[in-house]
Amino acid sequence: MHRRGVGAGAIAKKKLAENLRLASRPRDTEFLQLPAKYKERGTVLAEDQLAQMSKQLDMFKTNLEEFASKHKQEIRKNPEFRVQFQDMCATIGVDPLASGKGFWSEMLGVGDFYYELGVQIIEVCLALKHRNGGLITLEELHQQVLKGRGKFAQDVSQDDLIRAIKKLKALGTGFGIIPVGGTYLIQSVPAELNMDHTVVLQLAEKNGYVTVSEIKASLKWETERARQVLEHLLKEGLAWLDLQAPGEAHYWLPALFTDLYSQEITAEEAREALP
Amino acid sequence: MAMSFEWPWQYRFPPFFTLQPNVDTRQKQLAAWCSLVLSFCRLHKQSSMTVMEAQESPLFNNVKLQRSKGHLFLLPDSSLKYLWRKAEGRQQTEGKLPVESIQIVLEELRKKGNLEWLDKSKSSFLIMWRRPEEWGKLIYQWVSRSGQNNSVFTLYELTNGEDTEDEEFHGLDEATLLRALQALQQEHKAEIITVSDGRGVKFF
Numbered sequence: 106m107h108r109r110g111v112g113a114g115a116i117a118k119k120k121l122a123e124n125l126r127l128a129s130r131p132r133d134t135e136f137l138q139l140p141a142k143y144k145e146r147g148t149v150l151a152e153d154q155l156a157q158m159s160k161q162l163d164m165f166k167t168n169l170e171e172f173a174s175k176h177k178q179e180i181r182k183n184p185e186f187r188v189q190f191q192d193m194c195a196t197i198g199v200d201p202l203a204s205g206k207g208f209w210s211e212m213l214g215v216g217d218f219y220y221e222l223g224v225q226i227i228e229v230c231l232a233l234k235h236r237n238g239g240l241i242t243l244e245e246l247h248q249q250v251l252k253g254r255g256k257f258a259q260d261v262s263q264d265d266l267i268r269a270i271k272k273l274k275a276l277g278t279g280f281g282i283i284p285v286g287g288t289y290l291i292q293s294v295p296a297e298l299n300m301d302h303t304v305v306l307q308l309a310e311k312n313g314y315v316t317v318s319e320i321k322a323s324l325k326w327e328t329e330r331a332r333q334v335l336e337h338l339l340k341e342g343l344a345w346l347d348l349q350a351p352g353e354a355h356y357w358l359p360a361l362f363t364d365l366y367s368q369e370i371t372a373e374e375a376r377e378a379l380p
Numbered sequence: 381m382a383m384s385f386e387w388p389w390q391y392r393f394p395p396f397f398t399l400q401p402n403v404d405t406r407q408k409q410l411a412a413w414c415s416l417v418l419s420f421c422r423l424h425k426q427s428s429m430t431v432m433e434a435q436e437s438p439l440f441n442n443v444k445l446q447r448s449k450g451h452l453f454l455l456p457d458s459s460l461k462y463l464w465r466k467a468e469g470r471q472q473t474e475g476k477l478p479v480e481s482i483q484i485v486l487e488e489l490r491k492k493g494n495l496e497w498l499d500k501s502k503s504s505f506l507i508m509w510r511r512p513e514e515w516g517k518l519i520y521q522w523v524s525r526s527g528q529n530n531s532v533f534t535l536y537e538l539t540n541g542e543d544t545e546d547e548e549f550h551g552l553d554e555a556t557l558l559r560a561l562q563a564l565q566q567e568h569k570a571e572i573i574t575v576s577d578g579r580g581v582k583f584f
Contacts, residue, residue, distance in 0.1 A: 347394045
C-alpha cells in the first residue's frame, strides 16, 4: 500500500479543498433552491436574473466537470480521499452511490468502484460460507478481499467495505452488519438473527466462544432463553459445540476463530490490530 | 523425507473433537476428518493402523489445543506471532476425539472406499489415501502407455522396479497393490497369478 509523501499529500488536499469550495459555493447551491426573492415575485423571472442563473449554472457545471476529471483517478486509488469525498457529499446532501446512472457515478466512476467491490465481497463470503456459516469479521473479510485483489490493485479500506456492504444490504441481498466489540460481523446469509442472537454474538466476540453461564451472568437471562439462542446458532451453522471444555459446553463461532486467518499478517496490519 | 505436516484449521478448533449435533455441520466435520486422516496417512506412509494406535496418534489427539482466544504479539525479534494467554486455572487444553466418534470417522472412510477392516473384530484396518480402483487405473495406464499389455510382472517389480520409479504407485504397499490389481481383475484387465517365489500379475 503506497502512501504519499507529506508534501504531495498536503498540496493535493489543498487543491481538493479549493475545487470543492468552487463546486459547492453557497451561491451555486442556493440558486438551485430558488431564493425567496424570486418566489415573492411569482414564477416570472426578470431576464437579467435568468441570465445570471444560467451563467452560474454553467460555472457550477464546469467546476464539477473539472473536479471530476482531476479526481477520478484519485477516487479509484486513494481510500483516504474516498472517505473525504463521501463526507463532503454527505454534507451537501448528495449520495454518490444513490443510483447507477447520473453525474457522480458516470463522471467519477464512484458507483463502479463500489459495485465491483460489492461483487468481490459476495465472492469472498460465498467461498467461506461453508466454514463460518455466513458470518465473518470485517477484519477477515478485509484480508481476503485484499488477497483477491492482488499486489497491483487499488487499495481498499474497511470504510470502503462497509459502504459497499450497506449498498448490498439496501439491494436486499441478505447482507447484515452486526457491531461487536469494536468491530463488525458481516452476515451474508439471510439467517434469522434477532436481537437476542445478536447480543449473544457480541458477547462471544471476546473469547470466540460463549457459554450458558456467561450469558446468564452478563445478560441476566434465564437458562432456557440462553439455550434457545445457542441452539439456534448451532442450527444455522454459525456455532459449533465443544463438550470437552472444562466445566460446561462451549459454543464456538468459526467466524470469530482468529486462528483461521492469523497465519500471514504483515507488521503494519498487526500494529493496527494491536490495542 | 520428514515433511512437517500442515494441520488444517479445524485441528486447532476445539469443537472439531466433539461430534456435532447439527446434521449439516456434522457432515462438514466428518468430511474434514476423513480428509485429515487420508493426508496424514499419506504423508507418514502409513497404510494400516489399529484402532488403539489411532486413539493415541496425534491424528485424533491434539495435545496442544488452545481454548482461549489468540492475541497478536510483536516479539523482541520483530517476528509476529499469534499467542495465547494461558487460561487461568483451566489446564484442560487437550482435544481428543472420543473412540465412538473415531469409529464413526472410520466408518465414513470405509463407505467411501478408502478403508478396509483387516479383522472381524474391527481392531485394525487398511487405510488407502487413494481407492484401489484409482490405483488400478493408474497402474493400467502405465502398462498401456509403455506398451506392456500381455506382460507379466511380479508384485515387487511393479512397486519397486526401476521402470516404475517415476510413477505414483512406486513404493505402494502390497496390501493396497493387491486390492488395486483385484479391481483390475474384476474389469478383466489383469489376472493375479503365482510366480516363482510369490505373486505376480498379467495385464491384458
